[in-house]
Amino acid sequence: MNTIAALKQGNLLVFNEVYYSWHKRVYYFILQKTKSSFIAEEVTQLTFIKCWNYRENLADDLNIQLQLFRIARTTLIDFLRKETVYKEKVIHVIDKYTLPVDDLWGKLAEKELQVKLANALKKMPPMRRKVFEMSRFKGMSYQQIAHELSLSSRTVETHIFQAIKQIKHYLGFLLSLLAWLSRF
Structure with missing residues (x-):
């Protein structure tokens, strides 16, 4: 039986076969484009979910490999569009609420912010942290x-x-807290 036809009929064994045959290749395709294992994992998972959920729409005359990579590419584009909606808001907020360091509270708050920011940076994946530091610092x-x-x-x-x-x-x-303190 044809792979596409079997998928359209809801054959889970064929879907599992497709998943295990193509999962790594789709993952590395996305990883190569993004250099982010997080994005590659998310987009790969979404690709196979979409493949299964929209299996009735698969083209009979195209092989599964071509269709999987098309789904992966469009899923990546959608993912990146959604993720870029709020990209600059945090830096704007940090800049807006930076306190003067003339007083003790201001110095303590700034020190606390620096420590928290350093901790937040430590928790990031290495490439994300590197890109952020190159941009902002x-x-x-x-x-x-x-x-x-x-x-x-x-x-x-x-x-x-x-x-x-x-x-x-x-x-x-x-x-x-910093926003509240800056009012005084």
Whole structure:
């Protein structure tokens, strides 16, 4: 029986066969494009979920490999679009609520923020941290980072967005406290 026809009929054995035959290849395809194991894992999983959920829409005249990689590519594009929606918000919030260091509370708050930021950076995957540090601490543009690390500008942008999102999550309470203290 044809693989596409079997998938359309809901044959789980054939789907498992396709999954185990192509999972690693799809993963490495996405990893090569993004240089992010996190994104590669997420997009690969979503690719196979979409393949199964929309199996009735698979083309009978195209092989499964071509269709899987098309699904992976469009899934990656969708994933990156969704992830870049809020990319600059955390840095804006951090800049907005930086306190003057003239007073003891300001110095303590700034020190606490630096410690929390350092801890948030330590928890990031190495490539994400490196890209974020090159952008925010060395002042490099996305293009410069992309060139130096052999990444696409879009991948750099995604790493920055993910880093900001992670920092925002990690610093959430502290930023609220700093905003409140800055009113006095």
